[in-house]
Amino acid sequence: MSDISASEYIDQQNALEDEAREVMPWSPNQCTYIDGGLRQPVFSCLTCGEIGVCYSCSIQCHADCELVELFTKRGFTCDCGTERQTAKKNVNSAYWCQLRKNTTQDIASTSNTYGPNYKGYFCDCHKQYDPDTDSTMIQCTLGLECNEDWYHCSCILRTQNLKNEEEQERGEKIQLDPTDQIPINFPKLDSFEAFLCWKCVSRYKSVFRDLLAHPRSQDLIAHKVPHKDYLEVTNAVESNADTSTDDNLRKRKFDYDEDDVDQAFSVMLSPGYKNLLQDLRSEIEKSSKIYVFLMDIAPFLAEDDPTYEPPNDSDDDTSTYELGTQALWPNVDKDLAAAGLKAMDGIKQKLSEFLRPFAESKQVVKEEDIRHFFKLQNEENRQ
Ligand SMILES: [Zn+2]
Ligand SMILES: [Zn+2]
Ligand SMILES: [Zn+2]
Ligand SMILES: [Zn+2]
Ligand SMILES: [Zn+2]
Known part of the structure; x- marks a missing residue:
């Protein structure tokens, strides 16, 4: 960091803060265990027995554990510090959950359900999620069979896991739409609001057959997507690649034998589907x-x-000033950021006071000034 004015320093802080808010948008101070089953962001802790913990516990109680971000799950109760947790995290602490401060393990929820996501695996291909290389994944909104799993768009289209290396290689070469990074024969992401996977749809097959036959399905159901053999789809894409932007073609590729009652399919619901389903529910026979x-x-x-x-x-x-420490640790990782945030809670007031005279006199803040400030804080904390 070269010498900068206080206002430049503050601008930098604001930019860093925006960045950090994306990673940690909320203040991590309340465990949701007492609220019971909620639709909430859940993190699986592989270290503590593949349990699901709430956002705050992921930061305050399991920051040094191996965590997998599962995003939103419905009706989930935090497992931190319950009988489901295999061992106490910190033997020096009297508490099982650092936020609830319970000295004995709490009773675990009996209504939580756990799918492969809790072991760190996603999609029908059963892979770990890699945000850097994975193409777009979408979550099943129904989730009653698949536990609200996440799916690669290309895996939604095919029937079986790729069996051998040759097929896997082809799978990697699947043509992706350059804007959405989804297979070019997959429906546009903004053309539907909810995705219901073929596993969940198959479990309630007769309901979905009735729904598709209902006059309201025209508005309600944006796409019915067969879960068909992968190679067939690839061939169709290859032979029609030059007209791939044509919407009719997009639809045509999903045509399949309506008489084949065993053909599994996923359903995408149109934008505004909740209101349409409410109307349907109020008018249909009980x-x-x-x-x-x-x-x-x-x-x-x-x-x-x-x-x-x-x-x-x-x-x-x-x-x-909350994330002032990040100016000095630009490559700070999430766990460190959590510790930094907690520490900064105590000193942000002081940093604000420290910077005020610089800002008022338009004086330049030197890197050594900031370092000096943090050095003093560290010494104070150690005492
Ligand atoms: Zn919790
Ligand atoms: Zn843990
Ligand atoms: Zn906790
Ligand atoms: Zn997959
Ligand atoms: Zn599903």
């Missing part, structure tokens, strides 16, 4: 399969289904 499904089995499809978000602290006007 004895029908569709009504029972929307009322008792998957009411969340037709109702508001908000995701719990931990409180954020964006109203805090000293937050400009």
Whole structure:
């Protein structure tokens, strides 16, 4: 860091803060265990027995564990510090969960469900998620069979895991749409709002058959996508590559034998599908399969289904300085950022006071000034 003015320093802090908010958007101070089953961001802790922990516990109780981010799961209760946790994280701490401060293990939820995601595996191809190399993945909104799994778009189209190396190699060469990074014969991502995987649809096959036969399905169902043999799809793409942007072609490629009742398919629901399902539910016969499904089995499809978000602290006007440490540690990783945030809580006020005279007199803040400030803080913390 070269010498900069205080206002430049603050601008830099704001940019760093925006970046950090993407990684850690909320203040991690409340465990959601007491709220019971919530639709919330969940992290699987492989170290503590493949348990699911809430956002705050992932930072405050499991920062040095091996975690997998599962994103949103419905009806999940935090497992941190419950009987499901295999061992106490910190033998020196009296507490099982650092936020709930329970000295004995709490009773674990009996309604949590666990799929392969909790072992760190995603999609039908059963792979670990790699944000740097993986193409677009989408989550199943229904989730009753697949535990709200995430799928590669190319895996949604094919029936079986690629069996041998030759096929795997072909799989890697699948043509991707340059803007969306999805297979070119896959529906445009903005043409639907919810994806229901073929596994979940197959479990309620008769309901979906009735739904597809209902006059409202025209508006409600954006796409019905066969889960068919991968090589067939590739050949279709290759022979029609020159007209791949044609929407009709897109649809035509999904045509398949309607008489083949064993053909599995996924369903994509149109934007605004919740209102359409609400209307359908209010007008349809109460004895029908569709009504029972929307009322008792998957009411969340037709109702508001908000995701719990931990409180954020964006109203805090000293937050400009909250991530000041990151200016000195630009490659700070997430765990360190968590520790940094906790530490900064205590010193951001002091940093603000420290910088004020520089800002008022338009004086240049030197790197050594900042280093000196943090050195003093570290010494104070050690005492
Ligand atoms: Zn928790
Ligand atoms: Zn852990
Ligand atoms: Zn915890
Ligand atoms: Zn996959
Ligand atoms: Zn599913």
